[in-house]
Amino acid sequence: MKNELFLKYVGAFTENDSEIPLSDLGKSLASFERLVAELVKICRVNGEVVVTATVSREGSHVVDTIIHINNVAGQLPFDVPEYFIQFLKMAGDESWRQVAEHFKDLNNIREGLNSYVADHPVDIGVITWLITKLINKARNHKRSPFVEDKELPARVAKELYGLIKRNGFKGFVSPIINESVGEIEISPDREFRAGSAKINEGNFEDYLTEDNEILPDFVNGVEVVLDGEITSVKGTRGDSLTFQYIESGTVYNLELFPLAGKNTKHYVQFYKERVRVTAIVERTSMYKKPKLHLSDIEQAQATLNFE
Known part of the structure; x- marks a missing residue:
């Protein structure tokens, strides 16, 4: 054998x-x-x-x-x-x-x-x-x-x-x-x-x-407000945005779905921009990246660091 x-x-x-x-x-x-x-x-x-x-x-x-x-x-x-x-x-x-x-x-x-x-x-x-x-x-x-x-x-x-x-x-x-x-x-x-x-x-x-759980503070069905960058306006698995979010020095590329009735074309102006999104969390496992369903999006305001 x-x-x-x-x-x-x-x-x-x-x-x-x-x-x-x-x-x-x-x-x-x-x-x-x-x-x-x-x-x-x-x-x-x-x-x-x-x-x-x-x-x-x-x-x-x-x-x-x-x-x-x-x-x-x-x-x-x-x-x-x-x-x-x-x-x-x-x-x-x-x-x-x-x-x-x-x-x-x-x-x-x-x-x-x-x-x-x-x-x-x-x-x-x-x-x-x-x-x-x-x-x-x-x-x-x-x-x-x-x-x-x-x-x-x-x-x-x-x-x-x-x-x-x-x-x-x-x-x-x-x-x-x-x-x-x-x-x-x-x-x-x-x-x-x-x-x-x-x-x-x-x-x-x-x-x-x-300790392998991914973003454990993101609870399914809960609304979150996050700052990050839109790095893609077309996902590989359907009509979605890629939202790059950084927490504790780790970069997460999260799938962000447009509002109902809209598609990624409505968000082209946010491509490569720093944005603030309000979204509902969707997740099936704590060991997979959560998905986000967009409620609101706006350009993030620049801040000055005087320290």
């Missing part, structure tokens, strides 16, 4: 399902390599991890990858039998019972893993099934490492919790945050028929910590 994993990026809009910005796709794939390395480390598999893309299918949003684990040639990449047994058990490989029985004997423990594998070959390719399983399990540990799960050792649950706390999934799910992708599916099956993990609109928040 090859160490293959397949990624499917489902576009946010069905009519343009494969039109995903390369910046979003590239960031997600680069983050996926780091994520896999972290998950392999949690499995206590030794070796350098490199993920390579072998081919893309269905336009540009299905990517075939291979996970390379470079370790000392001919050696099983586990330090102790305990980690090897946990690895096989979590992956659902029934041979874990045979391995556990073998290493009950103290003499066999001293004999070592490599000697055992020489007589009982093991396909390390099950790592891809385990990585997919851990991605599925991780979201249950956003708030606590102590969720009861008979399929995971307590050590692994704790480390998945730590991975989320270190923002290990943030880059990978960024296309969902940016609303260019509606779902990312990960599977060891090239046809995505079995063993998949799916991260989508319904669960992506479970992979992010509270």
